[in-house]
Each structure stands twice: as C-alpha cells, then as structure tokens.
Amino acid sequence: xxxxxxxxxxxxxxxxxxxxxxxxxxxxxxxxxxxxxxxxxxxxxxxxxxxxxxxxxxxxxxxxxxxxxxxxxxxxxxxxxxxxxxxxxxxxxxxxxxxxxxxxxxxxxxxxxxxxxxxxxxxxxxxxxxxxxxxxxxxxxxxxxxxxxxxxxxxxxxxxxxxxxxxxxxxxxxxxxxxxxxxxxxxxxxxxxxxxxxxxxxxxxxxxxxxxxxxxxxxxxxxxxxxxxxxxxxxxxxxxxxxxxxxxxxxxxxxxxxxxxxxxxxxxxxxxxxxxxxxxxxxxxxxxxxxxxxxxxxxxxxxxxxxxxxxxxxxxxxxxxxxxxxxxxxxxxxxxxxxxxxxxxxxxxxxxxxxxxxxxxxxxxxxxxxxxxxxxxxxxxxxxxxxxxxxxxxxxxxxxxxx
Numbered sequence: 001x002x003x004x005x006x007x008x009x010x011x012x013x014x015x016x017x018x019x020x021x022x023x024x025x026x027x028x029x030x031x032x033x034x035x036x037x038x039x040x041x042x043x044x045x046x047x048x049x050x051x052x053x054x055x056x057x058x059x060x061x062x063x064x065x066x067x068x069x070x071x072x073x074x075x076x077x078x079x080x081x082x083x084x085x086x087x088x089x090x091x092x093x094x095x096x097x098x099x100x101x102x103x104x105x106x107x108x109x110x111x112x113x114x115x116x117x118x119x120x121x122x123x124x125x126x127x128x129x130x131x132x133x134x135x136x137x138x139x140x141x142x143x144x145x146x147x148x149x150x151x152x153x154x155x156x157x158x159x160x161x162x163x164x165x166x167x168x169x170x171x172x173x174x175x176x177x178x179x180x181x182x183x184x185x186x187x188x189x190x191x192x193x194x195x196x197x198x199x200x201x202x203x204x205x206x207x208x209x210x211x212x213x214x215x216x217x218x219x220x221x222x223x224x225x226x227x228x229x230x231x232x233x234x235x236x237x238x239x240x241x242x243x244x245x246x247x248x249x250x251x252x253x254x255x256x257x258x259x260x261x262x263x264x265x266x267x268x269x270x271x272x273x274x275x276x277x278x279x280x281x282x283x284x285x286x287x288x289x290x291x292x293x294x295x296x297x298x299x300x301x302x303x304x305x306x307x308x309x310x311x312x313x314x315x316x317x318x319x320x321x322x323x324x325x326x327x328x329x330x331x332x333x334x335x336x337x338x339x340x341x342x343x344x345x346x347x348x349x350x351x352x353x354x355x356x357x358x359x360x361x362x363x364x365x366x367x368x369x370x371x372x373x374x375x376x377x378x379x380x381x382x383x384x385x386x387x388x389x390x391x392x393x394x395x396x397x398x399x400x401x402x403x
Contacts, residue, residue, distance in 0.1 A: 040348035046357040055082030057370045062121040063088035064112050064136050065128025066095045070150045074125050074177050081366030089115045116143050123369055131237045134159035141172040146369050148175045152247045154386050155239035176382045180248035182361040186326045186339040186354040194256055199319030202257050204294040206316040207249035212303035215310050233277040240393040241269055241281040241299050249297040251385040256317050259290030267392040270399045286392045308336055
C-alpha cells in the first residue's frame with residue numbers, strides 16, 4: 001500500500017481558486033494599520049467546483065453498530081464517494097427505528113455476524129458503543145473487510161495493540177472518522193494552505209472544543225438530539241473525555257504540524273457540574289509535544305443554549321510567518337454560518353468563507369479501498385492520535401475545584 005498526499009492536494013486545487021475582493025478599501029489607511037504599519041484586510045471565498053464530478057468508483061458497504069448518530073455522517077461521506085449501503089445491524093431499538101426511517105430500503109439483519117460475513121460488503125462502518133468498536137474492527141478485518149470507525153476507535157491500549165496487529169496480519173484498511181478535520185470544510189482548506197506554506201512552518205496548534213450534552217430536536221446527528229444513553233456517562237464505555245472528544249483534536253495536532261512522533265506532556269480531567277454522574281468528565285485539557293511542533297487541547301461539555309449550535313469549535317494554527325483561526329460551526333456574535341477561516345500573514349489579514357467547498361474524504365476513501373492506497377487518511381497518523389489520547393486519559397490527573 002502507498003500513501004499519496006499528492007493526490008489529496010491535487011483534489012483540493014481543483015475545487016476552485018480564491019477570488020479576492022478588497023473588503024475595506026474605502027477606509028482611511030490609519031483605520032487598517034496595526035503597530036503603525038499599513039495592513040490589508042480582504043474577504044475571500046473558496047469558489048465551488050463548476051461541476052462537481054460524479055464518483056469514479058463503486059463499492060458496497062454495511063453498518064455494524066449505530067449507537068451514536070455519527071453513523072449518518074459516516075454513511076453520507078462514503079455514499080458521496082460512490083458507496084452503496086447494502087446491510088445494517090443495530091443493537092438499540094430506538095436507533096434501529098430511526099435508521100429504518102432514514103434508510104427504508106436497506107436490509108436490516110439480526111446479528112453482527114450477518115454483516116461481517118456478507119460477501120458483498122467490502123467495507124464495514126460502526127458507531128457502536130465506543131468500548132466495543134475495536135472488537136468489531138478486528139473481527140471485520142479478519143474476515144477480509146476494510147473498516148471505518150467512529151471516534152474514538154479504541155478505548156484501551158490493549159485494543160490498540162490488537163488493531164495494529166490485525167492490520168499488519170490482514171493488510172486491511174482501518175480508518176477512524178475524525179470528522180472535526182475530515183468533514184469540516186474550513187479545516188480541510190486550512191490544511192491545504194498550510195501545505196502551500198501560507199504561514200511558514202507550523203509551530204503549534206491550539207484546539208478549543210466545547211460540546212453540548214443535549215440539543216433537542218435541533219441537534220441533528222451530533223448525538224444530543226435525544227437523551228444520552230447510559231454508556232455516555234460511563235468512562236469505561238465512552239473512553240473518558242480526552243480519549244473521546246479529544247481524539248479529534250489530537251488528530252489535527254498531528255496533521256497540521258506533521259509530527260510523526262509525539263508525547264503527552266501533561267493532562268487533567270474534572271467533573272465540575274455533574275455530581276449525579278460521579279465518573280463522568282465534563283472538562284479536560286492536555287499539552288502535547290512532538291518532533292515537529294507543539295499542541296494544546298481544551299475540552300468541555302458546557303456549551304450554553306444561547307450559542308445556537310452544539311459547540312463553538314475553534315482551531316488556532318501558529319506558523320513562523322503568520323497564523324490561522326478556524327471557526328468551525330458558527331461565527332459567534334456575527335452569524336450562525338460555519339466554515340470560517342481567518343489567515344494573517346506578512347502582507348494582509350484575510351477572511352475566507354469555505355462553505356462552498358466540496359469535501360474530499362468520501363471520494364478519496366472509496367478510491368483507497370479500490371486502489372489499496374492511503375490518500376484519504378494516513379493510517380499511522382490516525383493510530384498515533386488514538387495512542388496519544390489513550391495515554392493522556394490513562395495518566396490524567398483528576399482535579400476537583402471548589403464550588
């Protein structure tokens with residue numbers, strides 16, 4: 001198998017070019033000056049492709065576990081790439097009912113083995129209870145299937161070792177849907193600009209990742225549209241806050257800095273406001289150091305209802321020649337539009353609207369399955385992210401703060 005980053009970059013180059021327009025040309029020079037020097041402020045947008053290409057490949061895939069509603073985004077990504085959903089299994093009655101309503105023509109089966117033994121399915125997806133995902137992955141790969149897991153793909157270091165061993169033995173593709181990078185258009189485009197050298201060498205990433213436990217009917221597929229299940233509150237099942245929602249952020253640290261080796265310098269967790277679930281963790285953070293950069297991650301479950309979405313996710317990328325900020329899901333106090341990218345370099349400050357950009361992961365991942373490549377996701381990087389958050393969680397100090 002090969003890793004083809006060139007193909008990934010070429011895909012992004014083809015989606016369109018930036019059309020710059022001076023945003024504040026009418027203002028006096030002094031109004032656009034910082035530190036005594038004149039600076040340009042411009043507003044751009046990633047232009048949509050003229051005609052988004054139809055999928056060039058076709059595969060059949062199945063679902064084995066739908067405990068988290070992330071499964072719908074995972075299915076959508078594979079379908080965009082040319083995947084055909086042929087079968088599904090789920091273990092919870094409410095999730096099964098919702099799934100049948102959304103996919104009435106998909107064959108529903110009674111056992112996991114019926115999915116894993118289906119000769120027509122080349123790929124298996126799961127968002128089963130987090131602690132059970134690795135076991136399903138190992139069984140699927142040993143039966144000749146490629147695998148896409150919801151995050152976190154693993155909840156123990158023992159599971160990680162078994163997954164790595166199975167990958168080596170079977171040569172199957174194993175991927176984790178770190179959607180806060182792979183399915184966020186502004187985050188994808190920020191990666192392209194980093195690789196173009198827009199802000200020089202990346203020094204550090206800072207990820208601020210607030211989440212919301214309940215969103216009601218407006219929650220979509222983020223997980224909080226219905227009451228959280230019992231396993232959500234149990235760290236033995238969901239992995240703990242650093243392992244769970246922290247995995248998204250550590251994946252980004254590795255991706256943007258290009259680190260191939262890293263360690264967790266320190267980590268801590270707390271339960272500030274949920275005494276009725278004493279083992280739950282509603283706050284956590286960690287500091288990371290790698291061979292090519294530094295990282296900091298803050299996580300919480302304190303998004304207030306007034307925000308209008310499940311979380312004000314922010315990413316800051318510091319480079320030697322500039323910096324970027326990604327406001328992923330909203331532009332707080334300005335608009336509810338997500339996919340906002342801000343870039344500051346030696347010449348100008350830019351706002352880039354990335355909302356019209358197509359997402360490359362689905363087509364690239366399906367192509368990887370057909371061609372036996374690793375363009376959509378670097379498998380080693382995905383597993384290193386999992387390893388780092390498992391170690392951060394294992395060694396985290398549990399902190400109690402005074403009320």
